[in-house]
Amino acid sequence: MTTTTVISTEQQVCQGVNCDKAATLQCPTCLKLQFPNSFFCSQGCFKDNWATHKAIHKIAALVNGPPAEEGGSDPWPGFKFTGSIRPHYPLSPRRLVPDHIARPDYAETGVPLSEYSVQRSNAIEALSPEDIDKMRVVCQLAREVLDIGLAAIRVGVTTDEIDRIVHEATIERGAYPSSLNYNGFKKSCCTSVNEVICHGVPDQRKLKDGDIVNLDVSIYKDGFHADLDDTVPVGNVDETGLRLIKTTRECLDKAIAMVKPGTLYRDIGNVIEKHATSQGFSVVKSFLAHGVHRHFHCTPNFPHYGRNKAVGVMKEGHVFTIEPMINEGTWKDVMWPDDWTAVTQDGKRSAQFEETMVVTKTGVEILTARRG
Numbered sequence: 347m348t349t350t351t352v353i354s355t356e357q358q359v360c361q362g363v364n365c366d367k368a369a370t371l372q373c374p375t376c377l378k379l380q381f382p383n384s385f386f387c388s389q390g391c392f393k394d395n396w397a398t399h400k401a402i403h404k405i406a407a408l409v410n411g412p413p414a415e416e417g418g419s420d421p422w423p424g425f426k427f428t429g430s431i432r433p434h435y436p437l438s439p440r441r442l443v444p445d446h447i448a449r450p451d452y453a454e455t456g457v458p459l460s461e462y463s464v465q466r467s468n469a470i471e472a473l474s475p476e477d478i479d480k481m482r483v484v485c486q487l488a489r490e491v492l493d494i495g496l497a498a499i500r501v502g503v504t505t506d507e508i509d510r511i512v513h514e515a516t517i518e519r520g521a522y523p524s525s526l527n528y529n530g531f532k533k534s535c536c537t538s539v540n541e542v543i544c545h546g547v548p549d550q551r552k553l554k555d556g557d558i559v560n561l562d563v564s565i566y567k568d569g570f571h572a573d574l575d576d577t578v579p580v581g582n583v584d585e586t587g588l589r590l591i592k593t594t595r596e597c598l599d600k601a602i603a604m605v606k607p608g609t610l611y612r613d614i615g616n617v618i619e620k621h622a623t624s625q626g627f628s629v630v631k632s633f634l635a636h637g638v639h640r641h642f643h644c645t646p647n648f649p650h651y652g653r654n655k656a657v658g659v660m661k662e663g664h665v666f667t668i669e670p671m672i673n674e675g676t677w678k679d680v681m682w683p684d685d686w687t688a689v690t691q692d693g694k695r696s697a698q699f700e701e702t703m704v705v706t707k708t709g710v711e712i713l714t715a716r717r718g
Contacts, residue, residue: 358385362395373399375423422683429541429693433684434550438506441513441526441534449522450566450642456530461641470637470645472663478704480570481639481665484521485702485713488572491515492563493716495535501555501581505537508561509548516565524564524571524642531686536562536575543630543671543679543688543696555581558591560698564642571642573667574714577697586674587695593625594672594697601650601668605660605703605710611648612656618670619652628677629670630696632688637666638702651677660705665713669700 360369361384369385371392376384384399386392392399421435443449452458473481495512513534516523523534531547538546538560539553546560553559562575577591597618604617619629629651637644648656650670675694682689690696702714 360387361385362391365391425683428680428689431540431542437532437549443522447522452528456527464644468657470658470664472661473665480568481713484567484570485572487519488563488565488574489714489716492574495561499578502552504550504552505548506550508537509533509535512563521565521567524566540695541690541693544633545686545688547686553580556583558587558695571638573638573702575700590674590697593627595699597621597670598699607660607662609660611646611658612654615649615654616652618650622672628673630677632679635668639665662705662707664705667700667702671696671698
């Protein structure tokens with residue numbers, strides 16, 4: 347129960363359930379969020395309706411955004427942020443995709459039904475040579491899009507502007523941005539800054555000197571998805587931040603070196619955790635490497651930390667990502683109330699790198715590798 351005091355204002359009808367009394371008191375949080383008509387007849391009525399009324403605050407923040415403040419706006423009153431990053435609402439409108447571009451099944455509904463249909467299966471599909479050729483094409487296009495987005499990262503640029511650039515680069519290549527409306531995600535890429543581990547939602551925050559930012563790009567074309575990301579410094583980053591980025595890339599490279607027919611998926615986490623901990627860092631446990639091709643996410647699914655119980659053996663034709671998330675401090679994470687943004691529990695920084703790859707007869711081909 348909140349201890350907030352309602353503020354006197356002009357007379358309206360009470361918003362309490364089954365109450366139509368005259369009301370002259372208004373919720374101060376609604377006033378701050380510029381949300382109209384949240385009037386109550388008394389303190390008692392306000393407290394009785396608090397459980398349902400407080401949901402309006404999140405909606406109002408999404409629509410209007412609270413007054414701008416240094417360090418960001420606060421759409422979730424009372425939520426305890428773990429670090430310095432704050433959401434900067436309101437979000438820009440959902441970006442449009444031309445009608446001629448083929449869409450995944452969730453593009454309109456937000457529900458990836460075809461993906462849900464295979465979630466309970468442990469079977470790992472081995473793609474045909476023809477399908478792998480299609481994956482090569484979409485993965486190289488995704489690499490181009492990521493590099494265009496990375497080139498735009500600099501002090502003063504908003505993450506929403508980066509999202510616009512990524513969206514337009516994707517469309518120019520006749521592809522659909524895979525993250526757009528995937529389970530309701532509102533943007534065309536993920537931008538995860540400093541303590542944000544993954545799935546950061548692009549907004550109006552301007553990148554600052556000393557930030558580190560992960561840009562995660564996924565695109566869909568000709569029936570196949572590609573997925574990759576990089577973490578880069580913004581301006582002048584301290585030695586620990588640079589070492590965190592370097593170590594994270596090394597963790598991915600060491601994991602990729604293990605990929606070949608016969609390797610157990612559960613063993614990938616051992617080499618990642620060994621290297622990360624040797625540098626004084628930790629490995630996030632809540633998010634997995636995953637298959638990616640016809641579905642944005644599918645089998646195999648396996649952790650990036652050691653001594654796990656992942657199922658499966660690598661075989662020629664298996665296509666998947668490896669995407670270690672390495673933290674400066676604790677491995678534990680906290681989820682923001684948007685149900686997307688995952689941050690470190692202690693507010694310290696996190697870095698991530700991701701590539702999509704295919705198991706070959708003798709080893710691995712990194713499909714999203716930068717050519718040349």
